[in-house]
Amino acid sequence: xxxxxxxxxxxxxxxxxxxxxxxxxxxxxxxxxxxxxxxxxxxxxxxxxxxxxxxxxxxxxxxxxxxxxxxxxxxxxxxxxxxxxxxxxxxxxxxxxxxxxxxxxxxxxxxxxxxxxxxxxxxxxxxxxxxxxxxxxxxxxxxxxxxxxxxxxxxxxxxxxxxxxxxxxxxxxxxxxxxxxxxxxxxxxxxxxxxxxxxxxxxxxxxxxxxxxxxxxxxxxxxxxxxxxxxxxxxxxxxxxxxxxxxxxxxxxxxxxxxxxxxxxxxxxxxxxxxxxxxxxxxxxxxxxxxxxxx
Amino acid sequence: xxxxxxxxxxxxxxxxxxxxxxxxxxxxxxxxxxxxxxxxxxxxxxxxxxxxxxxxxxxxxxxxxxxxxxxxxxxxxxxxxxxxxxxxxxxxxxxxxxxxxxxxxxxxxxxxxxxxxxxxxxxxxxxxxxxxxxxxxxxxxxxxxxxxxxxxxxxxxxxxxxxxxxxxxxxxxxxxxxxxxxxxxxxxxxxxxxxxxxxxxxxxxxxxxxxxxxxxxxxxxxxxxxxxxxxxxxxxxxxxxxxxxxxxxxxxxxxxxxxxxxxxxxxxx
Numbered sequence: 233x234x235x236x237x238x239x240x241x242x243x244x245x246x247x248x249x250x251x252x253x254x255x256x257x258x259x260x261x262x263x264x265x266x267x268x269x270x271x272x273x274x275x276x277x278x279x280x281x282x283x284x285x286x287x288x289x290x291x292x293x294x295x296x297x298x299x300x301x302x303x304x305x306x307x308x309x310x311x312x313x314x315x316x317x318x319x320x321x322x323x324x325x326x327x328x329x330x331x332x333x334x335x336x337x338x339x340x341x342x343x344x345x346x347x348x349x350x351x352x353x354x355x356x357x358x359x360x361x362x363x364x365x366x367x368x369x370x371x372x373x374x375x376x377x378x379x380x381x382x383x384x385x386x387x388x389x390x391x392x393x394x395x396x397x398x399x400x401x402x403x404x405x406x407x408x409x410x411x412x413x414x415x416x417x418x419x420x421x422x423x424x425x426x427x428x429x430x431x432x433x434x435x436x437x438x439x440x441x442x443x444x445x446x447x448x449x450x451x452x453x454x455x456x457x458x459x460x461x462x463x464x465x466x467x468x469x470x471x472x473x474x475x476x477x478x479x480x481x482x483x484x485x486x487x488x489x490x491x492x493x494x495x496x497x498x499x500x501x502x503x504x505x506x507x508x509x510x511x512x513x514x515x516x517x518x519x520x521x522x523x524x525x526x527x
Numbered sequence: 528x529x530x531x532x533x534x535x536x537x538x539x540x541x542x543x544x545x546x547x548x549x550x551x552x553x554x555x556x557x558x559x560x561x562x563x564x565x566x567x568x569x570x571x572x573x574x575x576x577x578x579x580x581x582x583x584x585x586x587x588x589x590x591x592x593x594x595x596x597x598x599x600x601x602x603x604x605x606x607x608x609x610x611x612x613x614x615x616x617x618x619x620x621x622x623x624x625x626x627x628x629x630x631x632x633x634x635x636x637x638x639x640x641x642x643x644x645x646x647x648x649x650x651x652x653x654x655x656x657x658x659x660x661x662x663x664x665x666x667x668x669x670x671x672x673x674x675x676x677x678x679x680x681x682x683x684x685x686x687x688x689x690x691x692x693x694x695x696x697x698x699x700x701x702x703x704x705x706x707x708x709x710x711x712x713x714x715x716x717x718x719x720x721x722x723x724x725x726x727x728x729x730x731x732x733x734x735x736x737x738x739x740x741x742x743x744x745x746x747x748x749x750x751x752x753x754x755x756x757x758x759x760x761x762x763x764x765x766x767x768x769x770x771x772x773x774x775x776x777x778x779x780x781x782x783x784x785x786x787x788x789x790x791x792x793x794x795x796x
Contacts, residue, residue, distance in 0.1 A: 282637045284794040304639040312637035318630020320538070334530035335638040378634070388637075 233260045233295065235386050235417035236281065241290035243276050243441075250276040252441040253290070260295075260385070263408060263418040265432035265449075267425070269522055273441040274421040275315060278390055281419075282312060294386060308337045311384035315391040315421075317375040321364035325374050329359070329381060338382040348377045351403050368395040376404065380411070387411065390421045405431050429514035437521050444521050449514055456512035457489040465503040528644050531635065535652045539619050546615045547660040551667035554602040558671040561598035565680045570594055595676070596683030597761055599668065603691035604757035609698075609731075612660060616699040617723045619656050620706030623649045623789070625716035632794055646711065646789050650782055653703040661696040665689065690766035691757055697774035698755045702727055704781025705751075711788040714796060751777055 236258035243251040251273040258264045268274045279285040280292050283303040292299040297306035319328055333340040349355060352373040363371065372395040379387060393401045408418055408431050422428050428435055429449055437445035445452070459477065467481040474495070478485035482505075488495055492509065499507070564570055570593050592598075602608060623645070626632040635645065665688065672682055706723040713719040730750040737747030747753045754770040 279633075279795070282633075284633060284636055286791075286793060304641060307637060308639040310637065312634070314630060314633050314637075316630055318626075318633055320629070320631065331530060331534055332634065332638070335635065335640055337639055 234258070234293075235260045235262070235295060236264075236419055237291070237293040237296075238277070239291045241277065241280060241292055242288045243273075243280060243285060244288045249441050251280070251287075251438075254438070254441070254443050255290075256436055256443060256446065258417060258419055260417050261412065261415045262434065263412055263420060263432045265428035265435040266419060266421040266438070267423065267428060267435055267445075267518065268421075268438035269423065272438040274438055275390055276441075277438070278312075278388055278419075278421060281388060282307060282310070309385045311379040311382060311387045313375050313379040313387070313389045313392050315394065317371050319363055319371075322362055324362055325354070325359035325366070325370075326356075328363070328374060329378055332378045333381060336382045336384075338384065340381050341383070344383060345377065345381050348380055348407070351407055352376060352400060353403075369397060369400065372396050373400065376407075380407070383411075383414075383416070385416060387416060387418045387420075389418065391423070392420065393422070393424065393427060401427065425513075425515045425518065435514070435518070437518055439521060445518060452514050452517035453512045455489070456514075456517035457487040458492075458512045458516075459510040460484075460486045460488050460492070460495065461506075461508040461510070462486070462499060462504060463506045465505045468502050471498075528640075528648065531640065531644070532648045532651055535622070535648055536655065538622065539652060539656055542615065542618060543656045543659055546611055547663040550602070550608060550611060550660060551663045553605075553608065554599075554664055554667040555671045555675070557598055557602045558668070558675050561595045562676055562680065564598065565595045565677055592761065595680045596687070599672070599683050600687065600691055600757065600761050602664065602668065603688070603695050604755070609695070609755075612657070612695060612699045613702045613727050614724075615660060616653065616657060616703035617706040617720055617727065619653050620649070620703040621710040621713075621716050621719040621723065622652070623707065623785075624710035624713040624719040627713070627794060628715055628796060630796060636794060642790050643786060646707075646782075646786050649707055649785070650704075653707065654700065657696050657699050657703065661692050661699075665692050686765065687760055690760050694755050694757065694760070694766055694770065694774075697771060697778070698751060701751045701774045701777040701781065704778040704785070706781075708781045708784035708788065711785040712792060 234257050236256070238254050238256040241251055241254040242249065254273070254277060266274050266277070276285060280287050281294060281299050283299050283306070286300065294306035295309050297303075297309070299306045323331075329340075329345065349359070354370065354373045354377065358366075358370060359374075363374075366374070372392075376389075376392060379389065393404055396404060405427070408420075412418065420428070420432060432449060434448050435445065435452060436443060447455075457475065462484045464482045464484075468484075470476070470479050471484050471486060474484075475487040476484070477487055486495070564573070573593050592601075623632075626635070632645070636642065668688055676682060702723065705726065706719065709722050710716065710719040713722075731752050733743065734747055734750040734752035737743040737750075737753070751774065754773045756767070756770065760766060
């Protein structure tokens, strides 16, 4: 079943187009990384899914429920973590969790909340404190717990690891893996490529409101240029026909997109001492999409 | 809905309690002052102390004001009281804009909570807050009249006091609805409260000037304060049904606009 369905989604503010004709499907049980620079339209898309913003045109559906005309049913399936948690500083963490649980359609399992607290190191003692005493990391943990506590079928997370220390980021990734194992879908907005690469199966990349890349992480890596470092036993001429990162009499550092066969054929005639191929990273694949030189 | 309503009532409870207790205390103080003047037989002396032009300006109501009942009733139309209760109405009515401003509403509306329930909850909070404050004022007046006023004093009638309180409460409700309508279309509470506050002041001055200057009288009907006429009630008239209808009409109109604005708007900081 399709967890999220977007078709020709457009949002304009006067002359400014925040999202332009976005079409996208996220399958049930999938973790999709929603990438883009600030202002690319990620948060606008999320807010349309939650019916906080009304699209200029196009449709958005969650588990088949139209986000505008059947928004209550759509949002009944969602746990949402905003990029900034807008809460009153005089509330305690416990009060926030209680209020949010009462507003949702699903009963909250206290045992599961306890597990979330334990994994994210937010004990009862901290939940009893007022939010004004919380650090940004503690607020983030509270935000994650309120989004996850009802164990909803779809989690929409906007920059979830912002403010978390590396240890907590790791705990969060484990949490994502767990919910995915139980068939939950995660729509995960981020600009941290390394974490998207680690936890997501597919990525969608927005640039200036337009979807410029929709692919599996593996496919991205496969298409990405790899860095090849070749050292020679004696001086060789500069390489021709390759993207050169660095070149010296006995050293080539090249970026090679696609199969390595042609390069290996060229190297066969040269006094190669050592050859090292770096694995392509998601960052390598999407960097040029960010910079705007990709079609 | 209940959880959200209770949460919202908790958010305003301190403000409502403080304003309510201050206004209730004022009723007690006024009854103590009236008791003191009545015991010393000073009401008649006060009337003679007034300059002739003031007496001419006040007309026959001067006798009504300079009486035990007149002093007690002052607690329901003294400008400080009016501004306190309208200030409370604006503060409570514009909370919805604050919820948008801080992003709290994002968390609420990301749940299966209908937008109209968010507005309904805001209306209920406004109405309950005003009922509580006006109720506290009435209770303070009644208790103080029973316990502090001289037995022989000419106490104001219950009809008059309840009529004044009802008129004041409806006036505040009208401003509450105007504030809510403005806030429902706003992203900043300060802006919404500023617009509502300045509008209230302008309308108050319009009504005040119209009572003294005939040309302004022609447009004074535009002011909600034109439908708050405590002077005639103190001199014996009953609360005009027309005023009740107009003030309720303003309140309903404001609430309808609040629904229309909030249901259609984009929620963004």
